[in-house]
Amino acid sequence: MIKDGMLKKGALTGQTILVTGGGTGLGKSMSSYFLTLGANVIIASRKADVLENAADELRSETGGNILAIPCDVRKYEELENVLKMGIDTFGGVDTLVNNAAGNFISPTERLSHKAFDVITDIVLKGSYNASLAFGKYWIKEKKPGIILNIVTTYAWTGSGYVVPSAAAKAGVLAMTRSLASEWAKYNIRSNAIAPGPFPTQGAWSRLFPEVLAKKLDPINRIPLKRYGEHQELANLAAYLVSDYSGYINGEVITIDGGEWIYGAGEFNMLDNVPSEMWDEIEKYTRNRKKE
Numbered sequence: 001m002i003k004d005g006m007l008k009k010g011a012l013t014g015q016t017i018l019v020t021g022g023g024t025g026l027g028k029s030m031s032s033y034f035l036t037l038g039a040n041v042i043i044a045s046r047k048a049d050v051l052e053n054a055a056d057e058l059r060s061e062t063g064g065n066i067l068a069i070p071c072d073v074r075k076y077e078e079l080e081n082v083l084k085m086g087i088d089t090f091g092g093v094d095t096l097v098n099n100a101a102g103n104f105i106s107p108t109e110r111l112s113h114k115a116f117d118v119i120t121d122i123v124l125k126g127s128y129n130a131s132l133a134f135g136k137y138w139i140k141e142k143k144p145g146i147i148l149n150i151v152t153t154y155a156w157t158g159s160g161y162v163v164p165s166a167a168a169k170a171g172v173l174a175m176t177r178s179l180a181s182e183w184a185k186y187n188i189r190s191n192a193i194a195p196g197p198f199p200t201q202g203a204w205s206r207l208f209p210e211v212l213a214k215k216l217d218p219i220n221r222i223p224l225k226r227y228g229e230h231q232e233l234a235n236l237a238a239y240l241v242s243d244y245s246g247y248i249n250g251e252v253i254t255i256d257g258g259e260w261i262y263g264a265g266e267f268n269m270l271d272n273v274p275s276e277m278w279d280e281i282e283k284y285t286r287n288r289k290k291e
């Protein structure tokens with residue numbers, strides 16, 4: 001399993017990248033690798049202390065230029081402020097990674113309307129707020145831009161028990177593809193990554209609490225029988241925000257060890273059939289010509 005960076009040293013030099021939710025989890029791992037590759041990175045989310053600690057850690061780990069800006073992505077003006085601070089500090093912002101999210105598992109009928117709102121506001125409204133603020137700026141300044149949205153594989157299959165998240169991520173995926181068409185004429189590319197399970201404190205505490213994980217180990221759904229490595233996702237993200245992927249636009253790339261396709265395949269549960277039983281089954285399934 002690869003745990004190394006993939007791109008050439010300096011591959012992102014001169015590029016300034018905003019990662020929403022960049023102070024924790026996958027956002028932090030992507031930010032770390034972008035810094036290693038020479039990018040200036042802005043991390044933005046609600047908790048100023050978490051952001052500052054992450055920025056200090058990443059700065060000393062990578063020696064890169066990182067700016068932490070408190071921001072609630074549900075508020076358009078706060079994203080305009082992030083953009084303004086990015087321009088003042090780094091002379092411009094080239095790339096937006098819509099990574100911030102909120103999620104938890106619950107039977108839908110137990111949700112209050114406020115609970116539904118809070119998830120869709122962070123995920124869908126947060127992503128369109130940022131895309132609109134940055135898109136307007138790139139178009140006005142005649143600057144190329146890159147949008148990378150972090151969705152999930154249930155953005156297209158849907159999933160019970162995370163309905164607000166599924167609805168919001170489906171909206172983000174539709175926006176990814178729509179803007180890829182509409183804004184390509186301004187040299188703005190839009191792509192998405194759909195990760196399967198990658199262990200993070202944020203996701204595990206809300207989606208795979210210990211009491212549940214003991215009964216339903218999510219690893220059993222993954223044909224590669226392991227979770228994703230953060231560096232594997234960071235490598236893909238770095239590629240998609242780099243010029244090496246300059247002809248990729250409107251794409252969603254799945255990185256899930258085959259999880260969603262395994263769940264979709266009609267007969268994949270036959271993995272559980274022991275080989276002795278296959279002898280028995282074969283007796284029944286062969287030579288059925290006379291029937």
Ligand code: HXC
Pocket residue numbers: 101102103104105106110111112113114115116118119152165195196197198202203206207
């Ligand atoms: C039911 C819940 C709930 C729960 C909150 N609510 N948690 N309802 N089950 N577990 C309800 C509350 O009762 C309230 O409604 C409403 O939601 C808002 O809750 P607040 O706590 O006031 O909201 P807020 O402080 O803004 O926090 C937002 C949050 C929180 C989404 C609820 O979990 C958060 O900050 N999350 C950010 C990080 C995160 O979620 N990371 C995971 C991403 S993982 P009422 O009506 O009672 O007032 C991911 C991966 C997907 O997306 C794929 C994995 C394979």
Ligand code: NAP
Pocket residue numbers: 020021022023024025026027044045046047048050071072073074098099100101102122126150151152153194195196197198199200201202203
């Ligand atoms: P995480 O660490 O909980 O990341 C979520 C981030 O979003 C946090 O840093 C949080 O910071 C920020 N955030 C939440 N609400 C916000 C708001 N209103 N404004 C600004 N920032 C906000 O979880 P993660 O697992 O790394 O998830 C990162 C992304 O990957 C998400 O888009 C998630 O859906 C996606 N994903 C993860 C997995 C997985 O297995 N981990 C699988 C599929 C997809 P604050 O609390 O400081 O605001």
